[in-house]
Amino acid sequence: MRGFQALLYRDLRLATRAGGGAALALAFFAAVAVLVPLGIGADLKLLGRIAGGVLWVAAILAALLSLDRLFQADYEDGSLDQIALAPMTLETSAAAKIVAHWLTTGLPLTVLSPLLALLFDLPQAGYVPLLVSLGIGTPAVSAIGAIGAGLTISIRRGGLILPLLVLPLLSPVVIFGAGVVSGALSGLDNGAIWLLSAFSLAAVCLAPFAAAAAVRLNLAG
Amino acid sequence: MDTRRVSTLTVSDLAIVRGGRIVFRRLGFGLSAGEVLSLEGPNGAGKTSLLRVLAGFLPAFAGRIELTMSDHSRLDGDEQARRVGWLGHQDGIKPQLSVLENLAFYARLYGQSGADLRGVLDQVGLTRARDLPGQYLSAGMRRRLALARLLISRRPVWLLDEPLAALDVRGKAMVGDFVTAHCRDGGLVIAATHEALGLDCARLELGAA
Amino acid sequence: MNIFELANPKRFMRFSAALLPWFWTIAVLCLGAGLYIGLFRVPPDYQQGQTVKIMFIHVPAAWVGMMAYASMAVASLFGLVNRHPLADAAAKAAAPLGAVFTALALITGSLWGKPMWGAYWVWDARLTSFLILFFLYLGYMALWSAIEDETRAARACAILALVGAVNLPIIKYSVDWWNTLHQGESIFVKGGPLIAPVFLWPLFLMAFGYTFLFLALWMVRIRTEILARRARTLQLRMGTA
Numbered sequence: 001m002r003g004f005q006a007l008l009y010r011d012l013r014l015a016t017r018a019g020g021g022a023a024l025a026l027a028f029f030a031a032v033a034v035l036v037p038l039g040i041g042a043d044l045k046l047l048g049r050i051a052g053g054v055l056w057v058a059a060i061l062a063a064l065l066s067l068d069r070l071f072q073a074d075y076e077d078g079s080l081d082q083i084a085l086a087p088m089t090l091e092t093s094a095a096a097k098i099v100a101h102w103l104t105t106g107l108p109l110t111v112l113s114p115l116l117a118l119l120f121d122l123p124q125a126g127y128v129p130l131l132v133s134l135g136i137g138t139p140a141v142s143a144i145g146a147i148g149a150g151l152t153i154s155i156r157r158g159g160l161i162l163p164l165l166v167l168p169l170l171s172p173v174v175i176f177g178a179g180v181v182s183g184a185l186s187g188l189d190n191g192a193i194w195l196l197s198a199f200s201l202a203a204v205c206l207a208p209f210a211a212a213a214a215v216r217l218n219l220a221g
Numbered sequence: 222m223d224t225r226r227v228s229t230l231t232v233s234d235l236a237i238v239r240g241g242r243i244v245f246r247r248l249g250f251g252l253s254a255g256e257v258l259s260l261e262g263p264n265g266a267g268k269t270s271l272l273r274v275l276a277g278f279l280p281a282f283a284g285r286i287e288l289t290m291s292d293h294s295r296l297d298g299d300e301q302a303r304r305v306g307w308l309g310h311q312d313g314i315k316p317q318l319s320v321l322e323n324l325a326f327y328a329r330l331y332g333q334s335g336a337d338l339r340g341v342l343d344q345v346g347l348t349r350a351r352d353l354p355g356q357y358l359s360a361g362m363r364r365r366l367a368l369a370r371l372l373i374s375r376r377p378v379w380l381l382d383e384p385l386a387a388l389d390v391r392g393k394a395m396v397g398d399f400v401t402a403h404c405r406d407g408g409l410v411i412a413a414t415h416e417a418l419g420l421d422c423a424r425l426e427l428g429a430a
Numbered sequence: 431m432n433i434f435e436l437a438n439p440k441r442f443m444r445f446s447a448a449l450l451p452w453f454w455t456i457a458v459l460c461l462g463a464g465l466y467i468g469l470f471r472v473p474p475d476y477q478q479g480q481t482v483k484i485m486f487i488h489v490p491a492a493w494v495g496m497m498a499y500a501s502m503a504v505a506s507l508f509g510l511v512n513r514h515p516l517a518d519a520a521a522k523a524a525a526p527l528g529a530v531f532t533a534l535a536l537i538t539g540s541l542w543g544k545p546m547w548g549a550y551w552v553w554d555a556r557l558t559s560f561l562i563l564f565f566l567y568l569g570y571m572a573l574w575s576a577i578e579d580e581t582r583a584a585r586a587c588a589i590l591a592l593v594g595a596v597n598l599p600i601i602k603y604s605v606d607w608w609n610t611l612h613q614g615e616s617i618f619v620k621g622g623p624l625i626a627p628v629f630l631w632p633l634f635l636m637a638f639g640y641t642f643l644f645l646a647l648w649m650v651r652i653r654t655e656i657l658a659r660r661a662r663t664l665q666l667r668m669g670t671a
Contacts, residue, residue: 002329002332002334003329003330003331003332005329006326006329006330007330009326010315010318010326013317013318013322014315014317014318017317017318018317020317076311077311077312077313077314077315077316078309078310078311078312078313079313079314079315081276081278081307081309081311081313082307082313082327082330082370083330084277084278084302085276085302085303085305085306085307085376086330086331087303087331087332089299144593147589147590147593151573151586151589151590152573152576154577154579154582155576155577157576158576161569161572161573161576164565164568164569164572165569165572165573165590167565168562168565168566168569168594168601169566169593169594169597169601171562171601171604171605172597172600172601172603172604175604175605175607175608176604176607179607179608195604195607199600199604206596210589210592210593213589214586214589217582217585217586217589218582218586219273219278219279220273220278220279220280220582240579240580240581241580241581241659241662241663241666242666
């Protein structure tokens with residue numbers, strides 16, 4: 001557990017230092033959210049209706065931004081070898097990195113989302129569902145993204161392939177996540193929140209194993 | 222706390238395949254506590270591959286690697302990896318973190334939070350660079366920091382890949398001293414090197430393919 | 431002979447060489463008969479007219495598109511667990527075939543959709559699932575081509591294929607949930623098929639033909655892959671000798 005903590009704290013520190021990905025992901029999230037109304041026009045009724053979906057898509061894209069370096073930076077500078085020798089399994093290390101990634105991207109994105117929802121004139125009933133769905137769903141993005149990050153470690157331009165691998169796998173997150181918001185707006189209890197929770201829970205539990213397997217085969221060097 | 226000590230490392234009938242090519246096969250050697258083995262051979266002979274197999278990073282194509290402990294028990298793969306101190310080509314240093322932060326992270330990662338970090342930094346001659354971010358370190362200083370990490374890891378089996386690279390004369394002498402002291406404490410050292418370590422040790426010549 | 435004996439590449443080459451002519455023959459006969467009956471002997475549907483006959487191309491393509499993914503996932507599992515190069519070759523060979531059949535299903539599906547719904551793409555649940563499946567194939571093939579070391583590429587792709595295989599039913603479910611406009615599983619429903627038997631016969635013939643077409647193409651691709659590997663090994667030996 002101490003190794004888990006050490007890796008978690010180090011990754012948090014790296015992400016928040018200058019050049020870390022945390023602030024960039026937030027800025028990207030905001031920029032995409034601002035670009036959408038510019039593209040489709042300032043029809044507040046329409047914007048309010050699509051806010052949930054747009055913010056969900058923007059959040060996933062923003063989270064993907066820093067994913068390709070999740071393992072790659074450690075792979076390139078030799079830290080990964082040292083981490084592999086630590087007295088904990090590679091699965092635990094992968095879990096620590098997933099948690100760190102979520103704390104530095106998923107969580108801030110969730111917290112920022114109501115502010116951006118204001119720009120879209122999201123109806124009042126949608127704010128809490130938006131916050132809750134992002135809070136529950138973004139861990140799955142970090143977890144499944146970590147599998148892609150592990151698979152593309154050794155690829156020089158892995159950042160280009162990673163979205164192609166990860167985005168199709170994330171389609172249930174978008175569907176259920178945005179479904180939570182649209183369900184609340186239409187006043188229907190569509191059960192999306194439970195489906196989203198189940199998917200996220202399964203992803204967070206299983207992804208460290210797949211990610212660790214992917215990292216392990218790249219340790220061959 | 223495990224009080225057993227490593228007594229021997231035995232490699233038998235080892236074969237390594239890389240990219241569909243046999244690097245070597247039928248390799249066998251043994252090493253006891255307190256001994257140093259120097260891996261020699263031209264580029265591409267498989268020195269780094271052998272070290273990576275010994276560390277458990279790369280699966281062996283065939284053969285066995287066994288660590289026998291002082292109570293004659295044998296360790297399996299994961300337990301073996303926890304006895305290995307690794308000094309590779311890359312130093313594993315984060316440019317955004319200071320020298321002390323880098324070392325403190327590894328101390329905690331290896332469960333050695335109580336280690337005397339300042340003392341070790343003093344030993345490798347990095348006391349004055351303590352608060353310098355990793356990105357401003359010279360290649361030699363990075364190597365010294367990697368050595369400091371090796372010291373605090375308190376691992377019995379040292380696997381060193383070109384430990385002398387980038388080091389100045391005093392740095393090279395320092396590596397020799399560390400290796401000698403490690404062996405005196407009952408450790409094992411396997412080092413791949415082009416330059417002589419300046420020690421009396423067994424040699425293993427890996428042929429070029 | 432069990433499957434593990436077949437895993438010997440030499441034996442596979444002999445075995446597949448003997449089977450291939452049969453597979454081709456069955457595929458051609460079934461496809462020919464299915465197309466003839468489907469296009470010329472079956473009466474037009476009273477609602478959809480002649481366009482219903484796209485079904486004979488579309489539905490089996492979709493089946494094979496899914497079957498190819500299942501084959502790829504099973505081969506990947508064998509590759510990961512047994513570390514056998516033949517399984518790696520089989521997984522690699524299945525992906526482009528699956529992608530092509532899925533693409534065929536997508537194209538014929540949207541051609542069918544135009545007269546039925548008035549648009550080529552109406553985000554029908556089943557077609558949307560196939561679009562995502564198509565992207566999974568694309569990602570798989572991109573990963574293969576991006577990793578140079580062959581064994582490492584095989585392992586990485588096997589992990590991806592298995593993660594995809596676990597996720598596919600969830601994706602399918604989520605898309606169905608999202609869009610309940612789909613027609614319903616009209617072939618295998620409880621209480622017997624809803625489609626008229628005149629349509630069913632040519633459909634089964636086509637499905638049979640498509641399956642053997644896939645198997646034949648798959649075998650050819652695996653054989654090519656094995657030969658290519660032998661050529662590379664020879665090249666390496668010549669280079670170092």
